[in-house]
Amino acid sequence: MELLYNIFVGPFAEMARAPDLLVQTLWEGLVSGVLYALIALGFVLIFKASGVFNFAQGIMVVFAGLTLVGLYEAGVPAFLALLITIGVMFALAVCIERAVLRPLVNQPDIILFMATFGLTYFLIGFGELVFGGNPKVMIADELYLPKGAVDLPMFGGLVSLQKIDIAAAVIASAMVAGLAVFFQKTRIGRALRAVADSHKAALSVGISLNQIWVIVWFTAGIVALATGIMWGARSDVSFALQIIALKALPVLILGGFTSVPGAIVGGLIIGIGEKLGEFYFAPAILGSALGRGVESWLAYFIALAFLLFRPQGLFGEKIIERI
Amino acid sequence: MRAPGSNAGVAAGDVLLAVENVSLRFGGVKAITDVSFDIRKGEIRAIIGPNGAGKTSMLNVINGFYHPQEGRITFKGRTRSRMRPYVAASQGIARTFQNVALFKGMTTLDNIMAGRTLKMKRGFFWQMLRHGPALAEEIEHRRQVEEIIDFLEIEHIRKVPVGRLPYGLQKRVELGRALAMEPELLLLDEPMAGMNLEEKEDMCRFILDVNNQFGTTIALIEHDMGVVMDLSDRVVVLEYGRKIADGVPDEVKRDQKVIDAYLGVAH
Ligand SMILES: Nc1ncnc2c1ncn2[C@@H]1O[C@H](COP(=O)(O)OP(=O)(O)OP(=O)(O)O)[C@@H](O)[C@H]1O
Ligand SMILES: [Mg+2]
Numbered sequence: 001m002e003l004l005y006n007i008f009v010g011p012f013a014e015m016a017r018a019p020d021l022l023v024q025t026l027w028e029g030l031v032s033g034v035l036y037a038l039i040a041l042g043f044v045l046i047f048k049a050s051g052v053f054n055f056a057q058g059i060m061v062v063f064a065g066l067t068l069v070g071l072y073e074a075g076v077p078a079f080l081a082l083l084i085t086i087g088v089m090f091a092l093a094v095c096i097e098r099a100v101l102r103p104l105v106n107q108p109d110i111i112l113f114m115a116t117f118g119l120t121y122f123l124i125g126f127g128e129l130v131f132g133g134n135p136k137v138m139i140a141d142e143l144y145l146p147k148g149a150v151d152l153p154m155f156g157g158l159v160s161l162q163k164i165d166i167a168a169a170v171i172a173s174a175m176v177a178g179l180a181v182f183f184q185k186t187r188i189g190r191a192l193r194a195v196a197d198s199h200k201a202a203l204s205v206g207i208s209l210n211q212i213w214v215i216v217w218f219t220a221g222i223v224a225l226a227t228g229i230m231w232g233a234r235s236d237v238s239f240a241l242q243i244i245a246l247k248a249l250p251v252l253i254l255g256g257f258t259s260v261p262g263a264i265v266g267g268l269i270i271g272i273g274e275k276l277g278e279f280y281f282a283p284a285i286l287g288s289a290l291g292r293g294v295e296s297w298l299a300y301f302i303a304l305a306f307l308l309f310r311p312q313g314l315f316g317e318k319i320i321e322r323i
Numbered sequence: 324m325r326a327p328g329s330n331a332g333v334a335a336g337d338v339l340l341a342v343e344n345v346s347l348r349f350g351g352v353k354a355i356t357d358v359s360f361d362i363r364k365g366e367i368r369a370i371i372g373p374n375g376a377g378k379t380s381m382l383n384v385i386n387g388f389y390h391p392q393e394g395r396i397t398f399k400g401r402t403r404s405r406m407r408p409y410v411a412a413s414q415g416i417a418r419t420f421q422n423v424a425l426f427k428g429m430t431t432l433d434n435i436m437a438g439r440t441l442k443m444k445r446g447f448f449w450q451m452l453r454h455g456p457a458l459a460e461e462i463e464h465r466r467q468v469e470e471i472i473d474f475l476e477i478e479h480i481r482k483v484p485v486g487r488l489p490y491g492l493q494k495r496v497e498l499g500r501a502l503a504m505e506p507e508l509l510l511l512d513e514p515m516a517g518m519n520l521e522e523k524e525d526m527c528r529f530i531l532d533v534n535n536q537f538g539t540t541i542a543l544i545e546h547d548m549g550v551v552m553d554l555s556d557r558v559v560v561l562e563y564g565r566k567i568a569d570g571v572p573d574e575v576k577r578d579q580k581v582i583d584a585y586l587g588v589a590h
Contacts, residue, residue: 193428203412
């Protein structure tokens with residue numbers, strides 16, 4: 001009885017008691033949600049086009065961030081360093097296509113998946129060799145990212161928005177929207193969707209798989225760079241950052257591995273759900289001591305609970321097996 | 324039989340595609356052994372043979388999906404030992420597949436639009452802005468795609484995701500996508516398989532119209548002998564990866580080896 005109260009009444013009473021705190025929580029959830037969506041989008045793009053679950057997405061975030069900061073520390077002006085980093089991500093995409101995808105074309109998916117493990121460890125080793133293993137500070141100021149906070153009076157309290165969070169939300173939303181338009185409206189977008197549906201049909205109309213793969217991995221690289229900058233500015237740039245890729249997994253479970261809208265909505269649900277759970281539900285149910293550690297698994301819990309009711313995921317069509 | 328003289332150009336004997344001494348193996352399996360034949364400009368060329376004879380493999384060699392161990396392919400005067408799918412497509416070879424290969428999540432319109440990939444020139448940046456020349460280009464391509472849709476009588480399904488269409492219509496959309504490439508050589512792998520009589524008749528009519536109106540050269544794999552005799556100018560017969568006959572339908576029909584192959588006489 002008390003448990004039911006703690007789940008269904010307590011947290012909501014708490015929310016109603018301090019609406020300013022609720023808005024604050026929702027805002028923080030929204031910001032991480034948008035960033036999760038961005039990371040998940042990197043996965044979705046690659047999965048759609050090459051059928052590969054890219055284990056290396058997380059390390060690509062770190063690698064992009066390290067390259068940017070490393071170049072700056074070596075004396076390159078910030079914006080030039082940004083341009084060069086974009087170039088490096090392009091070169092990386094070309095190398096991956098040549099050295100990994102092309103030789104392994106038509107191999108079973110599991111082999112490609114293993115190859116992205118190899119890629120991960122290569123990037124870790126290479127990154128440590130070139131940039132060293134120590135955490136670096138993101139050059140947020142040099143890139144003119146705002147800092148400080150704005151305080152909005154609301155419901156008799158103050159809601160405090162970090163400016164870097166606002167910037168992150170705006171930039172990530174713009175990127176997500178740009179990618180959506182790119183893939184819906186352009187020839188390359190159509191080609192990408194075509195490749196996702198059938199490799200041989202795509203080849204037969206003259207779509208070059210190699211070109212599409214480079215574009216997709218480059219796009220994923222850009223997404224990784226943006227994520228690296230935003231996330232790096234909130235903490236720092238280190239190899240530990242690669243675990244944020246694990247945050248994308250529940251988003252993908254929820255939204256489906258092939259759905260762009262799924263990644264976006266899934267990201268928001270996980271982001272907001274996580275924060276609400278962390279502040280309201282977990283302490284009420286588990287007690288404040290246990291509730292603290294909830295962050296690492298709550299996202300998975302939300303995704304799995306959701307799947308119980310909608311096994312096809314957010315935007316999947318109802319699965320009807322043809323017999 | 325088609326009306327005599329329906330393909331005046333054929334007599335002139337312009338060879339569009341020549342396959343010479345092609346052999347293709349998969350490990351120990353000999354899919355094609357030392358096969359040569361040619362396809363002349365403007366003709367409908369049937370490729371027939373029992374199951375597993377190597378017909379589909381031959382189309383795959385022609386459009387670059389398979390690379391033969393031996394032999395040469397000459398298309399429009401250029402000889403290659405192997406094709407690449409991208410080259411084949413950009414040189415004017417389009418095809419359909421034995422088990423329809425469509426972009427299932429995309430609409431009929433988008434599927435056929437995808438057939439125009441190689442014809443689009445404007446950079447994607449302009450396309451994203453949907454502005455100026457890119458927009459004009461998109462509209463022009465749309466117009467041509469609409470013409471194909473009219474031609475194939477599939478207006479009613481243009482916005483339907485093709486995964487939901489019945490099989491017969493999927494085959495028609497697939498033909499539409501190939502036509503959108505404005506091919507010089509169209510490869511059709513069993514375009515009428517699994518269709519009912521009415522659908523077959525429609526498909527026959529489309530194939531003849533494509534050949535007559537657009538002058539497209541067609542290579543056709545088909546199991547229905549009636550259809551083959553009606554449509555084709557010349558027939559090549561494969562069995563166990565070897566060519567056993569080659570000629571006009573009447574000749575081939577009377578060829579003892581062909582009769583044996585189809586009746587399954589022991590070798
Ligand atoms: N990718 C492949 N790997 C291995 N063997 C193959 C492959 N493709 C074709 N084969 C083999 O080559 C032979 C010829 O096959 P092919 O599909 O060309 O025959 P077909 O004449 O099209 O037959 P059907 O009328 O059944 O379509 C068969 O023995 C087949 O098993
Ligand atoms: Mg076949």
